[in-house]
Amino acid sequence: MTSTTTTGTDGRIIVRISDPGELVAAVPHLLSFRPGPSVILLNHSRGRERRIIPVIRADLPGEPHERDVVRELVDRLLRHPGAGVTVVIVGSRLGHRARPGELPHRSLTQRLITALDEAGRPVDHALWVPEIRGGAPWTCYHDDCGAGVLPDDRETVMAATMATRGWVTHDSREELVRQLDPDDPAALDRRQRLLDDAVEALAGTGRSAEEERAGRLAVVRAALGRAVRGDFDLSDDDVVLLAMALSDLKVRDRCLTTAEPPGEPAAIAAERLWLELVRRTPPPERAEAAVLLGYAAYRRGDCVLAGLAFGNALAAHPGHRLAELLQICLHRQLPPDALGRLSRAQEGNLMPTDP
Template sequence: MTTSTPPGITRATLSNPADLIASLPYLLAFRPDDSLVLLGHRVPGTTLGLTVRADLPPREIQAAQVDSLIPRFAALDHSGVTAVIVGGSADEHGPPHAELIDELTRALSEHKLRLFHALWTPEVAPGARWSCYLDPDCQGVLPDPQETVLAAATTEAGFVVFRSREELAAVLKPRSPEAITRRAELLASDPEPLRGPDMSQSDVLDAAVTELRDAFLRHRRGAGPPDDDQAVRLAHALTFTAVRDACLALAVPPQTSLTREAEELWLTLVRELPPPHRAEAGILLGYAALMRGEGALAGMALANAVEADPEHLVAQLLQAVWNIGTDPAKLTGLADFGTAVDLGLDPPPEPGSAAEPGQGRGRRPEPPS
């Protein structure tokens, strides 16, 4: 299993190997165990690019694993990688899994890439030992991961770090499998619950937008998850391509209160909607996470979307570009800012509340320059 984090999350400076290892939970959004982590270096080698985590493989498939991972870095203008292995125990011969580093060196050489550093630690925890594969005198103990520069930067940006990858994956699981079953049956019997008698397509589209705006307002009031009727109407609302593409625009620019609200709503709908409708919510959550630089959450959300609807082309596209670590700034063209304004999808503030500058109906989200 791999987890890729797109570049451009933050501009923190990691001054030594110990800081780099201790920062891994903040690069991945979870604390890695029994993992190979590859940190790509952009030309000329001082800027971190693509970050990929993979489970430590059995020895018999080590060559195949690195041969599948290294081409990602070669395709994205990297000069090389730093490798960090987490797990195992050192002995008198040095850190474990040395044969995996040998395979990495071979694969990197075949792609004319450099191995800048090869590091090992048994766990990412305060006081854990770390050492280098290429220099026996290069070793020490890890600082507290929560006290690193990257921890401060990502916390300020609103990132959440989970104790494990499994804990992060659990965030996407259905809140109530029984509710999912009921809603699947309701949608099977009435796939277009927003369409009433004599309604035109324009009327149904307006009803879809109203449903989403109401969902935002319920979320702001802390009303909890949708009931069955609300869930099936929202599922229908997201089937409109214009609505889905306008919702993508709510992810740009990232780090605003509206983008955070939208991401929270999409996460709720991933947990509340049955397949294949869940795919639309997964796409919106994955795209929002990509825009914010949370690659692990983005990857899991997009995998969730593809699982819900394996034939969904947008889900497949976003998963593919996530998999190769595409710069999020290159994906803003997928969002339909004009339609977001035309539909009035940006929900208004609660009556009597102070809106942020630019927030409210008719605000046009501006993509990054």
């Protein structure tokens, strides 16, 4: 193995990879799912750490569409600063036939190399693998970087590091999508009735807006405390109370702070709580948990899950302003670090200091 881990001055765990095969094996963990036939760009940032951000993926195009896809991929990548790029081609598009003695999709790869070189973003490696599985051969489109066999991506240093952080790598994009599937209709109908009753009862409490907000913040803090301890068992009453709390937009916005620092265990626990609420909360209240899930995923660089979550929020509540804003940021490839200002604009982190 040529991967190592170190701890940065800010406490982050840094995984250093120097072998092309291990870099390819890291792709499912960087995407949060194992890709099928794809073209993938890994952008290497400037500086000593050479972070990989972002990871950009697209389905393999047919030859008539290669120019357009290359133009779009390069445009997306150039919105981020960087010092170099690794191109990974996974598998082959259905019906594609490589010329004898050539790797699949060589013309697509060459178009990417040329376009990136002209844009001042050189390609460090251009690699092809039939699939990202342990034992699969990897080969380089360049003549000078060799070939090899992929390690089992489930047993790499990257996989172990992700697992200790609570990150989940799904076996396919479809599996990633399914994790947002709502609870059974009967449970959602039951909670909708409870929500309606709670809203009606709220009108007769006589409490001030400040008292109501303090109570809602207390509900969220308690749920976050349980999440940090690994308890995600939510009763119907829990779902209703949290949905009511997040319907207060000032409370919801305070919850943006739970995504900080991105990828740390407490932030991952909060993200898991929002995911559970997305599945268990009826619309339109589901939208608030979905936008918090998307924000947390976006902040840690998981743009695929972020996009799914923002779409979920807009399906539950068309015209949701924060979901629309964040979806625009995502489509325009705004770097995740730039979103931190939304968290910093809030009064203070809601995560319990002593879980």
